[in-house]
Amino acid sequence: MNTCLRSVPLLPFWYLRSFQTRMLTTTQLNLDSVRSQLNEHVRLVAVSKYHPAESVRECYEHNQRHFGENYVQELEDKANQLKDSCPEIKWHYIGQVQSNKIPKICSIPNLFCVETVESEKHCAAFEKAAAKLNSNNKLKVNTSREEQKGGASPEEAVVLGLYVRRECHHLELNGFMTIGSVENSDKIPNPDFDVLADVRKKFAEAAGVDESSLELSMGMSSDMDTAMKQGSTSVRVGTAIFGMREFIKPQWSLSLQDMKKVEESSEEKEDDSFRPISMKCGVFEDSKGSAYIEMGKTKVLVEVDGPRESPSVASQRGKITVSINEENLRIRAQLESAISAMVHLDKYPRAEFMVNISILSSSGGELAASILASALALVHAHVELFDIPVAAHIIYLPETKSFVIDPPSPLSPSAISITVALLPNLNQLIYTRLKGAVSVSESREALSFACKQSLRLYSVMRKTILSSFQNQPKTTL
Structure with a gap:
């Protein structure tokens, strides 16, 4: 390929300097x-x-x-x-x-x-x-x-x-x-x-x-x-x-090279599949337990502190307290309920766990992603869970009587949103949230479909947990 170079007059240094000072970020x-x-x-x-x-x-x-x-x-x-x-x-x-x-x-x-x-x-x-x-x-x-x-x-x-x-x-x-x-x-x-x-x-x-x-x-x-x-x-x-906080690989995190990073443009998916998903245990070096998850453009970071004895917890059963960014406070109570149901709190009398959740960016399914990331962080902190939980968010479209798994956003004003979390080995539903008007029979069908789809994430969660402990020294429990 032939390239033709053309002479361009150089601008004086003082002009460039002046121009740079006027170019604000x-x-x-x-x-x-x-x-x-x-x-x-x-x-x-x-x-x-x-x-x-x-x-x-x-x-x-x-x-x-x-x-x-x-x-x-x-x-x-x-x-x-x-x-x-x-x-x-x-x-x-x-x-x-x-x-x-x-x-x-x-x-x-x-x-x-x-x-x-x-x-x-x-x-x-x-x-x-x-x-x-x-x-x-x-x-x-x-x-x-x-x-x-x-x-x-x-x-x-x-x-x-x-x-x-x-x-x-x-x-x-x-x-x-x-x-x-x-x-x-x-x-x-x-x-x-x-x-x-x-x-x-x-x-x-x-x-x-x-x-x-x-x-x-x-x-x-x-x-x-x-x-x-x-x-x-x-x-x-x-x-x-x-601006909105985007998760990047900063100096203070562990290597994320083993994660399949999700590109900013990666939201496209088939209706019967999840968006591209990445998970990582152990994001913070000085944290007792931490985890990071991406589901499409939805990105969640969780850090766990505890158990620690708290004067506000008088019962023989421990307590989960969720801290979350201000713009997502509307789902804090739901998260506390779901996380409390997965932890063996009877083993931690008069103790409190602080679960700090940062939803870095959201394009749908942030509740399910937060539940998954919280579970990974708790496991990383060696907190005893009843089982490895799974969670999923789906949309039901009444017009076509069809389902969409893990949608990036509501597909129509009439779409019914369903989020579930369950403990597979106990066959126990620990959280469910249905938003929208739907018949009893349709809600039963939607709930069954959501539970079935969430089970597809069990092997991903298990592999993420196992890989996080491969390089850690063996301990006697």
């Missing part, structure tokens, strides 16, 4: 949009969970300094990766605090604040670990009193704040934070934000300090405007800046 444009909505004295914490360090660097180069992370290992890796190129960065840890990880948190470069301290035990551990570096901290307040949210109650938060001032001389209590309930996110005023402001007021009076010296960290992408109107001094924004 999508992330930087999003950052500008969020900043334009902020009040003058409100701090923006850009939440970069599951986003690569390069996206953080883009924001840093656009004069953003405060960033929030939810996972210790991800925060540590990003902080070390960026400490030289982003020397003025200020990290906020906003995830659940585990006592055994507090020394690691305190050793993170450019750590600015831990926003989720919630007990005297945490305070004492931070006091010991932070003795040489004086640490900023906020107390997490459970303003909605939802167990799965964690945090001190409003009454406990005032007492805990006084404990920090009295006993923890290396900790700087600079305010309070909350994650409001999804039910209140559209309310103006938001009662959760009123509760947090009241906690600050009561603590300031009891401690004899100026109320304005204490920050209120409240408000996220969906409710930051309301939060600012009610006195927020710091908002935590992720999706509005970085």
